């Protein structure tokens with residue numbers, strides 16, 4: 001429906017960008033001035049010049065809403081941001097940014113997987129890598145992933161064209177980045193108040209930079225252990241010898257406490273990457289039987305394609321997932337859970353439909369379940385669950401780059417169907433802050449378009465539109481994932 005007016009659509013997209021530049025000009029300039037002090041980061045360029053829109057000027061209404069939406073300090077429900085010190089310690093070039101999500105579109109367009117590995121090799125000349133990338137970039141450059149990438153390059157590094165010369169210039173600037181560039185990009189440019197960080201690669205729970213992040217942590221490992229070595233490792237990190245189903249539960253509870261001690265505000269699960277979200281009731285006896293069989297496996301089992309549907313320890317997994325939800329409910333911790341298509345190029349998407357979670361949502365009625373990624377592309381599942389259950393919210397993290405148009409339609413449908421307090425409007429879901437910035441621009445532009453459309457139809461007035469924007473971009477997430485204040 002909102003795609004029926006492409007001219008207006010294009011006009012509004014560009015407006016939002018020029019609106020930001022004009023609005024945040026002063027902030028951005030003083031930010032750069034401060035950053036250009038010795039030891040700071042000089043490399044982030046001022047917002048790049050955009051080609052002038054060919055259509056007539058945007059409406060005053062659209063400019064006003066765009067400017068107001070840009071002023072909202074986002075509470076960002078989901079990121080995988082690499083720590084700034086780690087980012088600065090490693091080689092840096094724009095092909096790293098290609099490696100997060102955009103690479104999946106390139107592979108889907110036919111890029112050989114071997115070439116994907118070669119693109120990531122920071123030692124190879126940029127010219128050589130661009131030659132490999134270009135034919136596939138040309139095919140993908142209009143997707144949401146590509147738009148996050150090109151927006152980041154344009155606005156943060158002043159590179160208007162993704163080509164050899166542009167990538168070389170971006171690489172040169174990235175090499176000059178200094179401490180402070182995360183604050184510059186996340187706080188001053190993306191105007192994100194703080195983000196929920198899922199740093200799943202950190203084995204040990206680590207307190208993040210409290211100015212920028214609060215913590216989400218996963219316990220899927222305890223729900224679906226692979227073999228005996230996993231149980232041994234759980235013993236090492238928790239001090240609980242995992243020799244029974246009861247001990248496995250105690251070890252998981254200990255791990256949850258360890259993570260609470262460093263400021264975890266929510267439990268996260270990506271178990272839909274491994275198996276179906278349908279968790280059947282499984283008795284203690286059946287789960288204990290599975291545990292004994294698993295304990296007898298001395299070697300980790302290699303991953304097979306069939307694992308997506310064939311789970312040899314299913315009763316144990318089902319039972320442990322229910323236990324995880326019971327603990328989360330008792331502790332008052334929300335659950336952020338992956339629903340909808342997985343990242344990557346070979347996963348089993350039917351496992352991920354949000355409606356598979358219905359029995360769990362019904363049973364743990366005091367547990368807040370935050371359904372990630374609007375269940376893309378099965379957004380109707382998520383909408384129905386949030387419409388029925390007081391303990392369910394829908395989360396647009398990742399969604400604005402999966403498909404800006406699909407996310408826009410979903411937001412419009414959800415605003416027609418749901419209390420707006422149940423919608424979490426933005427989560428960047430990137431390892432690289434530049435891409436979180438690009439994603440935030442796409443999100444603000446498209447949220448603006450939906451709200452303007454509703455005002456023009458007479459469904460909302462301007463103040464009501466801004467009340468909704470403030471709630472879905474900040475207040476709803478801040479209530480669920482409050483910022484942890486450290487001593």
Ligand SMILES: [Zn+2]
Pocket residue numbers: 078079080198429
């Ligand atoms: Zn994620």
